[in-house]
């Protein structure tokens with residue numbers, strides 16, 4: 282292995298970990314040098330180079346917080362308009378949806394900042410169709 286400055290910085294940041302595993306799971310943070318498309322421990326997609334995994338976590342936090350700001354902003358704006366009698370909302374489901382979704386993204390974004398990616402995992406699970414009955418081979 283050729284020496285690289287990135288490796289040296291890692292050692293400084295994380296203590297004397299000369300053989301720091303190269304790959305990391307974005308979700309459960311399982312680490313190893315073994316290359317794999319999915320995490321060997323939790324089976325999630327997003328088992329990748331350490332820096333990428335960290336980047337993904339930061340990106341997820343940013344995206345969720347942005348979504349929360351937009352949704353809650355829309356909710357507050359609508360609330361103000363309703364109180365000013367400029368708009369009318371007939372269903373409580375609207376409030377439940379807007380504030381529920383906004384708070385969900387806010388909670389997901391804040392947790393993602395602390396490395397807890399349950400919201401992103403939920404979306405990826407939904408997207409990958411995991412948990413759904415497996416299709417029978419033709």
Ligand SMILES: [Zn+2]
Nearest residue numbers: 306309320323
């Ligand atoms: Zn994992």
